Amino acid sequence: MTSEQRTGERAAHPADVRQRGATVWLTGLPSAGKTTIAEALASQLRADGHRVEVLDGDEVRAFLSAGLGFSREDRHLNVRRIGFVAELLASHGVKVLAPVIAPYADSRRSVREHHRGTGTPFLEVHVATPVDVCADRDVKGLYARQRAGQLSGLTGVDDPYEVPADPDLRVEAHRQTVQESVAALRELLDQRGLA
Template sequence: MVVRPGPCDCGVTVLLTGLPSAGKSTIADLVAERLRDDGYRVEVLDGDAMRKTLSAGLGFSREDRYENVQRIGLMAKVLARNGVIVLVPVVAPYADSRDAVRQRHVKSGTHFLEVHVATPVEVCAQRDVKGLYAKRRAGELKGLTGVDDPYETPGEPDLVIPADRQSAVESASALMGLFIEKRFVA
């Protein structure tokens, strides 16, 4: 397999933001597999994995959530600046933290895309991939984003994926379409 950069000969950070169980990681993994099969350099910085490593020790206060997104965003920027397509499926509930990551990318001349995986909380609660919504209903968890902690919907994302109305494969295809449109891949 020949490893190749995209047509723009550059990397990009793609922040996939949305509620827990919205489908962010599933879409990122499908896209990463497609891109790797086509010879692109790709990394997935999954929010759950990063919490256990890069952001170990952080809690879920507003400040800690902000710091978590900044750490992941910095790592993504470094990779993207070096020609890697970086998919970042992370809740990132606050607009100011997402904007700070975008601005850091812009200042360094590194490409950045924001993708809103717009799955309604009711659908996320039905999916409940990690059992968070069940724990919240049982009173075992407080501060669940979209339930009793805020999620600030992106104002002008580069792409909105209605993951409740299309399959994961269709959602991945929509993101691939954005990559082609922006000339990150051929």
């Protein structure tokens, strides 16, 4: 038996799968449902014995990226910082769920390439909720503030969001329940030998 066959057999063992790290990057507009889906998935994975961390974009920005603004350069740096922490955790056997807007394709590509360079699994999930649905949800009041002229640079409204051309999964959170979205993510993880 070759070492590749032995490695393949080990990876198929459920205990080893629970110990395999990966980053699941959920990108989408504000109020698309990224964090809701990530938290629900995290709960299921933890119940199954996986080590899981959720790196919510807003929470990380408050600590790791405090002082950064919302220019293209600052947003890119914020995404790269989150990507670095995600890869570090994932390389140590943690399933990292990163619900982060990450509006620019080059920023997301940079994070993916960093993961690829270290051999750490990275999955990009586009939570593809249309802007009008996000504005109706308006979980944090951002769209209302933008309409009132109190906020500018809102991603998808007066600042660009570059839709992922070829994500590992596209979730239409406005057409399916949170449970259905989580099931689609679980299926993706299973297909990649990570669930």
